[in-house]
Amino acid sequence: MLFGGFFTDPMCPGGCPRSRDDVWTWNGTRWQEEFVAAPTERTHHASSYDVDRGCLVMFGGGSSAMNASSPAETWELCGDHWTSISGRQPTARVSGAMAYDSIRRRTVLFGGRNISGAAIADTSVWDGTTWTEVTGVGPSARTGHALAFDPVRGAVLMFGGQSSTTYLNDTWEWNGTRWTQLAPATQPPPRSDHSMTFDPIRQRLLLLGGDNGMGSLADHWEWDGATWTQLPGALLPPARASYGVAWNAPRKRVVQFGGAAQFTYFDDVWESTGPAWSQQFASGGPMPRTGHSLTPMSSGVLMFAGYNGSFATKDLWRLRWDDDKVNEACTLDADTDEDGLAGCADPDCWGVCTPLCPPGAPCAASAPRCGDGACNSAIETCRMCPGDCGPCAAVCGDNFCDGSETAASCRGDCP
Numbered sequence: 001m002l003f004g005g006f007f008t009d010p011m012c013p014g015g016c017p018r019s020r021d022d023v024w025t026w027n028g029t030r031w032q033e034e035f036v037a038a039p040t041e042r043t044h045h046a047s048s049y050d051v052d053r054g055c056l057v058m059f060g061g062g063s064s065a066m067n068a069s070s071p072a073e074t075w076e077l078c079g080d081h082w083t084s085i086s087g088r089q090p091t092a093r094v095s096g097a098m099a100y101d102s103i104r105r106r107t108v109l110f111g112g113r114n115i116s117g118a119a120i121a122d123t124s125v126w127d128g129t130t131w132t133e134v135t136g137v138g139p140s141a142r143t144g145h146a147l148a149f150d151p152v153r154g155a156v157l158m159f160g161g162q163s164s165t166t167y168l169n170d171t172w173e174w175n176g177t178r179w180t181q182l183a184p185a186t187q188p189p190p191r192s193d194h195s196m197t198f199d200p201i202r203q204r205l206l207l208l209g210g211d212n213g214m215g216s217l218a219d220h221w222e223w224d225g226a227t228w229t230q231l232p233g234a235l236l237p238p239a240r241a242s243y244g245v246a247w248n249a250p251r252k253r254v255v256q257f258g259g260a261a262q263f264t265y266f267d268d269v270w271e272s273t274g275p276a277w278s279q280q281f282a283s284g285g286p287m288p289r290t291g292h293s294l295t296p297m298s299s300g301v302l303m304f305a306g307y308n309g310s311f312a313t314k315d316l317w318r319l320r321w322d323d324d325k326v327n328e329a330c331t332l333d334a335d336t337d338e339d340g341l342a343g344c345a346d347p348d349c350w351g352v353c354t355p356l357c358p359p360g361a362p363c364a365a366s367a368p369r370c371g372d373g374a375c376n377s378a379i380e381t382c383r384m385c386p387g388d389c390g391p392c393a394a395v396c397g398d399n400f401c402d403g404s405e406t407a408a409s410c411r412g413d414c415p
Contacts, residue, residue: 001025009311016310038082039075041314043291043307046098050108051351054078055130056295056302057107061217062094063312074126077302077316088131090124099147099156102356104176107336107377108156113143119163123179138179144192151356152203153225159207160193162201167212171228188221193241197296199254200247200361202274206254211241216261220275226282235276240266244294246301248319248409249358250347253302255280260290265309269319286317298351299328332383343384344370352384 009018023034045061056077072092074085082137096112107126114120121141123134139145145161145168156174167190171182186378194210194217203382206215207222209216218239220231243259243266253271260266265288269280286292292306300320305313329336330352333343344353368376375389382392383400394403396408401414 002031018311021314037084039084039305039314041312042069042071042305043256043312044094044293045293045305046093046109046112047293047295047304048099049098049295049297049302050076050105050107050128051102051296051298051355052105054298054351055128056297056304057098057100057126058293058304059090059098059109060096060112061094061291061305074131074296081249090131090133091120091122093120095143096131097145097147097158099149101149101156101174101176102151103154108147108174110139110147110158110174111142111145111161119143121160122172136178137169139181140168141190142168144194146194146196146207148196148197148198148205150205150223150225151200156198157205157223159188159223160191160194160210162213165213166190166191170323171223171372184226184228186230188219188228188230189217191217193292195243195245197245197247197254200358201252203362206245206272208237208245208256209240209243209259215239216241220277221273231275235278237268237270237277237279238266242290244292244303246294246296247358248301249298249350250300250320252358252360255294257294257301257303257319258286258289258292258306263309282319283318286315289311289313296328299348312353330384331381349384352380 004020006017011015016052023036024031025034027403029254038063041063042061045058047056047058049056058075071164074089076083090109092115093112096109098107098109100107109124111120112317119141121381123138125132127133127138137184142163145158147156147158149156159171160169167188169182173180173182188207191210191212194207196205196207198205206333213396216239218236220236222229222231237256240259240261243256243258248255253273256270258266267286267288270277271280286303287308289306289308293304295302300318312345328346330349335342350358354363357366370385371387372390382389392402394405394408396403396413405414407414
């Protein structure tokens with residue numbers, strides 16, 4: 001078997017070295033390429049993490065920094081494999097924004113720039129099976145805006161973006177049915193290509209950086225459901241736009257990666273536990289880039305694709321601080337990462353055990369959790385949460401000795 005390697009890209013000035021990700025097998029007589037489903041190179045796509053199903057959802061994106069000719073395709077990364085979603089798709093776009101509503105269990109997509117280069121103002125909702133376009137009055141057409149879900153207020157918040165040459169600073173809220181424009185007394189200055197994420201411990205939405213048409217920004221704002229508050233400017237990451245920011249549950253911190261300012265591309269990692277940020281140093285990480293996605297997952301943070309100044313990529317990275325260990329499976333009550341914790345006792349499994357309550361965050365008594373008597377998450381299983389989902393059915397060959405199985409009837413499962 002052969003995988004990857006470098007080649008010289010004839011389409012790149014000077015013949016840039018690029019890496020391949022193709023897989024070929026040799027049977028003793030001939031070579032045959034093996035095709036593995038995965039998204040193509042892209043940048044400025046929209047993505048979010050469906051914590052209930054344990055899937056990264058990704059839509060659209062372009063093939064270069066300013067390319068508006070983006071594919072109208074949906075991909076999901078569930079576990080360790082990509083799946084291309086067939087059926088009706090939203091309008092093709094770049095620089096749209098997406099957030100996962102963990103109360104209604106829907107992924108919300110809004111706006112972006114279509115293949116003609118015009119800003120659009122449509123709202124589409126993904127339920128894990130079907131895209132549905134929502135009609136009604138909403139925000140104006142825009143690109144480069146940011147969406148984030150606020151579980152305390154039970155709504156998706158949208159801020160800013162760009163419409164033609166106008167930079168926006170309006171604040172909108174999506175309650176699962178309709179958009180409502182909010183009118184806080186203070187708003188962050190207009191901008192686009194910024195990002196937002198929710199800090200479940202401090203119960204605030206965070207907004208950092210972006211671009212206002214005259215240059216990159218480095219200011220830091222928080223939203224408490226009614227008011228925007230600018231935080232002190234000390235110890236902030238350098239100004240940038242089109243970066244990634246996400247909540248890193250195992251570390252109980254917000255993490256930021258990459259982005260660009262003028263013609264400088266970053267590959268630095270920053271963390272925040274409140275107003276102050278600190279730079280972290282992780283060797284052997286992704287190359288500098290912009291227009292990538294950074295999304296939270298139960299055991300860390302996922303980064304996908306982006307533009308590195310020369311070409312779009314399609315590499316997928318996971319940020320973990322104990323990278324010498326395997327991932328906790330969180331599909332059965334076993335300590336696969338050997339940290340001394342198993343099942344719901346392991347914080348890595350919060351996405352299964354307490355999907356609306358990351359480690360360290362206050363959790364409502366009514367929030368779904370493993371052990372509440374209801375199999376209320378698509379990723380709860382009979383192995384992980386038998387009290388909620390019931391005992392597993394006896395299936396000879398699944399490596400579990402269940403029900404009526406015995407060593408005589410199913411020697412492979414039962415000792």
